[in-house]
Amino acid sequence: MTRAFLTFLLMVAVATPVTAAERSAPITLVIHGGAGTITRAEMTPELEAEYRAALELSLRTGYERLKDGRSAVDAVEASIRVLENSPLFNAGKGAVFTHEGTNELDAAIMDGRTMMAGAVAGITIIRNPISAARAVLEKSPHVILIGRGAEVFATAQGLDIVDPSYFWTEKRWKQLQKALVDEKREGAIGRLPDPPDPKYGTVGAVALDRQGNLAAGTSTGGTTNKRFGRVGDAPIVGAGTYASNDSCAVSATGHGEFFIRYTVARDIAARMEFGGATVAEAADQVVMKKLVEAGGTGGVIALDRKGRFAMPFNTSGMYRGSIGPDGIPHVKIYADER
Ligand code: ASP
Numbered sequence: 001m002t003r004a005f006l007t008f009l010l011m012v013a014v015a016t017p018v019t020a021a022e023r024s025a026p027i028t029l030v031i032h033g034g035a036g037t038i039t040r041a042e043m044t045p046e047l048e049a050e051y052r053a054a055l056e057l058s059l060r061t062g063y064e065r066l067k068d069g070r071s072a073v074d075a076v077e078a079s080i081r082v083l084e085n086s087p088l089f090n091a092g093k094g095a096v097f098t099h100e101g102t103n104e105l106d107a108a109i110m111d112g113r114t115m116m117a118g119a120v121a122g123i124t125i126i127r128n129p130i131s132a133a134r135a136v137l138e139k140s141p142h143v144i145l146i147g148r149g150a151e152v153f154a155t156a157q158g159l160d161i162v163d164p165s166y167f168w169t170e171k172r173w174k175q176l177q178k179a180l181v182d183e184k185r186e187g188a189i190g191r192l193p194d195p196p197d198p199k200y201g202t203v204g205a206v207a208l209d210r211q212g213n214l215a216a217g218t219s220t221g222g223t224t225n226k227r228f229g230r231v232g233d234a235p236i237v238g239a240g241t242y243a244s245n246d247s248c249a250v251s252a253t254g255h256g257e258f259f260i261r262y263t264v265a266r267d268i269a270a271r272m273e274f275g276g277a278t279v280a281e282a283a284d285q286v287v288m289k290k291l292v293e294a295g296g297t298g299g300v301i302a303l304d305r306k307g308r309f310a311m312p313f314n315t316s317g318m319y320r321g322s323i324g325p326d327g328i329p330h331v332k333i334y335a336d337e338r
Pocket of ligand 1 (some may be wrong): 034090202232234252253257
């Protein structure tokens with residue numbers, strides 16, 4: 001080989017920091033809108049169409065970002081904002097009520113490339129909690145900000161601020177009234193019913209961008225009738241939200257106390273990283289076996305760097321969807337649509 005040719009090879013190598021495989025990563029976005037007792041018997045065709053349309057819009061919105069070469073973090077935030085702005089889901093506009101009749105929201109976002117994460121918890125005036133979580137990730141040295149501190153920070157960052165009454169919806173108010181009656185009847189004052197709410201409705205997204213980077217995000221109002229100050233799994237890194245380019249991106253929905261104690265998202269990633277499991281095997285082992293044995297209801301979406309994903313849940317349904325390089329959205333609700 002001539003010296004000139006070697007120099008040429010060296011120049012090519014230096015000018016090409018990403019590998020060919022990374023450049024052609026199969027852009028993928030997977031979302032969920034909560035797991036729970038979701039059956040055809042309880043659904044009207046109109047409501048089902050509304051859910052499917054909202055999930056599809058979320059998928060298309062995130063996909064546009066990925067197609068334009070934007071980051072997985074961008075896609076996750078954009079698709080979650082769509083679901084937060086819909087009253088259908090227990091996040092943002094459709095958040096459930098605490099025992100005291102207030103709305104306290106939690107959210108987190110994590111970048112699998114940098115292992116940076118941002119989260120907010122117990123917030124009451126930020127229209128899009130996922131954007132506040134992203135601001136914590138990018139504009140602060142911290143990982144989690146709660147309550148007033150998170151709100152002051154988000155206000156200073158110029159995020160949309162709303163009156164707490166923005167989060168009031170009749171459907172969620174009625175769910176709280178029913179939960180209060182049930183709680184009195186069952187004499188379980190001070191405890192969450194187990195499982196806490198048959199319809200969870202948290203939202204989440206995981207994405208793989210063109211550069212081969214993963215990201216995950218989750219946003220929720222928590223569980224109906226939770227005590228004020230209660231924080232669920234969604235904003236806890238490794239519980240309800242996790243992303244690492246070494247393994248996968250995960251977003252969870254379900255009975256948060258279980259997802260925290262069993263570090264569900266990180267457990268799935270660790271089974272891939274150390275145990276050699278595929279994303280489907282790892283997610284299945286945790287959601288369909290470990291959590292079932294423990295009595296923890298819910299589900300996850302999990303995505304690896306090759307664009308392979310899994311959406312296991314141990315309830316009768318989970319609002320969910322995926323979109324791959326072909327740009328065709330796939331939306332599912334019931335268990336038999338697997
Ligand atoms: N995991 C959420 C929480 O416990 C609830 C949900 O998924 O709807 O806060």
